[in-house]
Amino acid sequence: MDSAPTIFAGMAFVLFAGALLVWTAVRVRHREPVAQDVSPVASATLAGLAAVAALVLGVWCLARP
Template structure:
């Protein structure tokens, strides 16, 4: 019964984290801003950390099954 919410949360975190990391990587490689009005390096680092943290949470959720 408890595996359903863990699977859903793990999938949501993993998809969001992976998509955020992919989007950040593409924006940095193209030289486009990651966040409007923010310092480019700081925005890329913070977005990368948020994506990695979300991906790690997804892996953690799947590990709890």
């Protein structure tokens, strides 16, 4: 029973990371700003790093025994 919260947290992180990666990629592809009043390169990079970090955290949660 202890694995249910871990699975929920892992799936939440993975879904958030996937949505953030897709959203960032679409914004960059259409040459639209990822964040308002921030450098486009810096905001896309920071959003990408946050998405990758959330994805790694989600996979780690799901891989725990």
